[in-house]
Amino acid sequence: MRTNEKIISAGVEPIERVTQEITYREAIVAALREEMRRDPKTLIMGEDVGESGGPFKTCHGLYEEFGAERVRDTPIAETGFVGAALGLALTGYRPIVEIMFADFLGVCFDQIANSIAKHRFMSGGRVKTPIVIRALGGAGLRFGAQHSQTAESWLLSVPGIKIICPSDPEQAYLMLKAAIRDDNPVLVLEHKALLSMKGPAPIGIDDVTMPSGPRVLRPGRHATIVASLAMVRKALAAAESLNAEGIEAEVIDIQVLRPLNVAPISDSVRRTNILVTVEEQAPTGGWSSDVVADVVSQAFDYLDAPPARITLPDHPLPYSPHLEDALIPSPERIAATVKSLL
Amino acid sequence: MRTNEKIISAGVEPIERVTQEITYREAIVAALREEMRRDPKTLIMGEDVGESGGPFKTCHGLYEEFGAERVRDTPIAETGFVGAALGLALTGYRPIVEIMFADFLGVCFDQIANSIAKHRFMSGGRVKTPIVIRALGGAGLRFGAQHSQTAESWLLSVPGIKIICPSDPEQAYLMLKAAIRDDNPVLVLEHKALLSMKGPAPIGIDDVTMPSGPRVLRPGRHATIVASLAMVRKALAAAESLNAEGIEAEVIDIQVLRPLNVAPISDSVRRTNILVTVEEQAPTGGWSSDVVADVVSQAFDYLDAPPARITLPDHPLPYSPHLEDALIPSPERIAATVKSLL
Amino acid sequence: MTKPAPGTGSASNKAAAALSIEDRIGLYRTMTLIREFEEQVQRSYLEGLVHGTTHLCNGQEAVCAGVAKALREDDYVSYTYRGHGQCLARGMDLEAAFAELFGRETGVCGGIGGSMHLTDIDLGLIGAFGIVGAGLPVAVGAGLSAQLAGRRQVSVCFFGDGAVNIGAFHEAMNMAQVWKLPVIFVCENNLYGEFSHILHTTPYEDLVIRAAGYSMQSELVDGNDVLAVYDAAAPAVARARDGQGPTFIECKTYRHRGHSRTDPAKYRDSAEVEAWLKLDPISLYRADLRAAGLMSDVGAEDVAAEARSLVKAAADRAAAAPWPSQTQDFMATMFVQ
């Protein structure tokens, strides 16, 4: 399923010799390490990211290499350290902050939405705010209602911040590197259920750019499935099972939520005429509605059926394992939805 | 433009004799006053809501009538007093809090999204959380990027809270009363550019219920325009000017953002075959995408053209008056968009 | 350790001296029950019965037991993800607690909440907050409710040392003090946030210093001495009932295990752990009771055995309880219809 093409689509020259099988977690660590080596103005802050290597070990080894000043443990004070990132950025640094669970983005929502996202704009474009906010989200681990959200849609309506969400080690690596080099605020939403996922990544590569939009992971002619984060694997699994029935589904990883670029999805729909989206969020306020609305305006005449959105239910996630499992979109549900539209 | 029908549609018996011409601001005050009289367990908290009557005078006279205990000035501590509302609700009170500018919802986002919206659910439905959060938002007053947001979409993806947004005195009055009686958390988004708007309201009426969805303000056969808050008036103005050209646009006030009920809009579109939405928010993450996506699935075969969404641009609002004015959707833009689809 | 800064209060009135023998033994019983509960949670977790993660309070039992003893049935209590102890000290049904941790229909929250979110409004257990600091403003609201209702109730909130650095703590402390609310802020200072020592994130080790910033009455107590905790809590609660406003109580304590199930707690010095294990609140209190002639070792063993069997039986019943229905009406769980 992986080809050089995909690496190219993220703006990177394929250098096969460096491609390694690593985990999503290792990809994050590698990206942080390489970019911190590359630019002494980068630094990382967050709760227990230092000597402990991060609650999810996504900063493993960084403290040892870069020291306490550049790999900084913070008090439990998300407003404080996210706000501090803006002060650092305005004065020449390139801060990266880790939000332990994406659910905690609510605690610092104001600093992101009103300060970080608007500061450059309000200055008339006269300051630079290179900030990366990494947040680990997502369901499936029985963490209950307050520790299972992807928070994908919380900041979707706030202009002034880019939002990316890697669904595999390769993109976790490439996009995080590009985000760190970006001169604008970037929110990187990672998924904790993916941390142990293995996959090839072109470790050591230097030529990275922020992807401009979605990426086609699996070509197909009969339907287009667009998904994010942990839903991407489910979509791929659904496509695999549909394949056995002779249905070729194209699977697209949305990967860049802000700025949203729906054109590649419309292109796909122009070929497949069927659109299904899968997101790990409530039915309203999420990217899938934006995608459907945009595809409808860009490829109206090509749609054979109304696009279907597969989402979480419109209530918080319960703790009990069977309940949680039943509510998260499954490959079966995705496949069945595709078939219902054909 | 107002008939008894509309009052009925909000679940209220028409009592013509009590209908008065009042402002949106007076409607808010009247609703608060009547409900506070009705139930001694209600109380209101916020910054300068007491003796000063509220920064926007939306609590005018309440302090005098109900005293400092039930009309309580708070420190500048939105997390603190919004959180306190949950504690009050859990122990038998029915708190109403005022957020001075909707932009400040970011400061207490966590308390709303993770505590208030989830507490009953996480208890297995064993507690009751009757809380009203009123927030005044909106652009057009040259308040700059941090004081001009409606925040309509910030909590759109968070299950567990109802969101309503009144666009005229009648609904400001009826919906706020219903919200205060609701046993669940309700976010009431008010628009500061509407505060002086006059209109009839059935003051003194006692029989109110939460509306179950959008409300048709003006019937029409050629196009459906859906708008919220200050955009409703612009939509009505657009409809008026279209009428002069023989185009009859139906205007719908979305009015209830959560839970979102798109069925009445789909019904309308089945008759008009054209859909235009107008919201005072960025192009992504807002209710208009949800509406379009739902209408597409509910009334796919009835659409003569891809629905058009009219929104703010995808950047924060600038301060300079001409810039601000040019960026807020205007009746002209709405009318032109409708015509472009016919 | 830096020298403890004294609190502003004086726990010297020794409320504990007035406790009956029954009450004293009751405190031992409560602590033992909590310990046995947590030990069973640990075992059940390893058996796959508890899901996701769980935060145990072994070593901190004296805090919740001592404070609970000072409360009335109609008081309000809020706490955190590390909240099993507070719930049991208020009398939460053991089976319903286990069933919740196991994600069963008979759980105290129907299996919807989980280990981090035990709530039982009938016991005044108004909620467990998973977001650090988030419970404190809620406790202030419950305190305001108590003040308004005029029934001399109090609102107690428990939180950790790490929580004193987040904004919600600050806003809550200030509001409680300005409004003179009957709120008792109980800080369980177990020296660590997740993996960071308190001095890494706070300018000092004695968190009562924070209270000074609000001119709030405060007490610094040995959180591993259940009678000392009671001695601090009882007068604070009495003052609160009398309309004299809030108190901040810092309880120095230690968690025996890691932050949560996945944490081996390697960041802690083994000498430090050793030292604190010697200060185990249950052993210390048992020695006290023995010295006072109130309980023999045999009696103590009986209490433990009884607790163990209660716990075991409750866990077994919970493990046999049905899963929640997948077709239940979640909308009614979320909203009053």
Place this chain on the structure above:
Amino acid sequence: MTKPAPGTGSASNKAAAALSIEDRIGLYRTMTLIREFEEQVQRSYLEGLVHGTTHLCNGQEAVCAGVAKALREDDYVSYTYRGHGQCLARGMDLEAAFAELFGRETGVCGGIGGSMHLTDIDLGLIGAFGIVGAGLPVAVGAGLSAQLAGRRQVSVCFFGDGAVNIGAFHEAMNMAQVWKLPVIFVCENNLYGEFSHILHTTPYEDLVIRAAGYSMQSELVDGNDVLAVYDAAAPAVARARDGQGPTFIECKTYRHRGHSRTDPAKYRDSAEVEAWLKLDPISLYRADLRAAGLMSDVGAEDVAAEARSLVKAAADRAAAAPWPSQTQDFMATMFVQ
């Protein structure tokens, strides 16, 4: 007024004694310029040139002037919507400031920011924050930046008495103290938030008490005495440059006008207003200078006349400046492309 609680510092080293005559007159010039600017803003607002709302600092000029005098060009300064004074004290171009308030293309932020958001990074004016408290964590970040860069810079943030009640204040104070950052927290205590007296929202009137909660060095000064402000700021800045950490400075002051343009400030007792108007920082300082033989009344009038004419000329030029283009590339304003 309650008796002021003393701060922890001692401003008795009287840094101001070492100021040259030129510097002393310079302070007068700065304060006068700010006053004349604000008066012009008021007039321009009534003429419809300033839009929306604006928050004037008349009466508080000694705070920004006195602190600014203690700073170097490469220091960082952050402030609030009530930030005109801080900007002018750092030397912001008058015309660019007016043009920003008038929403013109030549504004210091191209007319995009407005009265509440004057920023000029070249002058170390890193930003005006409209959300109460939001600037403080940002100032902590700038202080961290200064500490890391090792060039002995400091980061100063200005905020009001109302801001000490919000979470961001707390998180920032704690972080600055734990990391011993070169941050000076300057609280302009003008006794009111929007319309509420400080005692309505805070347990006391002397906000240095807050600093005690962080063990942070603090100073309580007469904020209407520009030399007293300088006397507190200079040693605090020196300590910060030397790596000795942050200081909290409370400046007691008063705003002559309402909170913002729409506020007639009727909530204030007229006797209180009278009393404070007599404590006008500019008149007081003028009397000082006269008494010390450093400036005659004529000299003072000359300074005022010069300020008035500078301000008038700048406002006139700004009023004639073009509106920003409606077709400009806002995306490039928002994002570095």
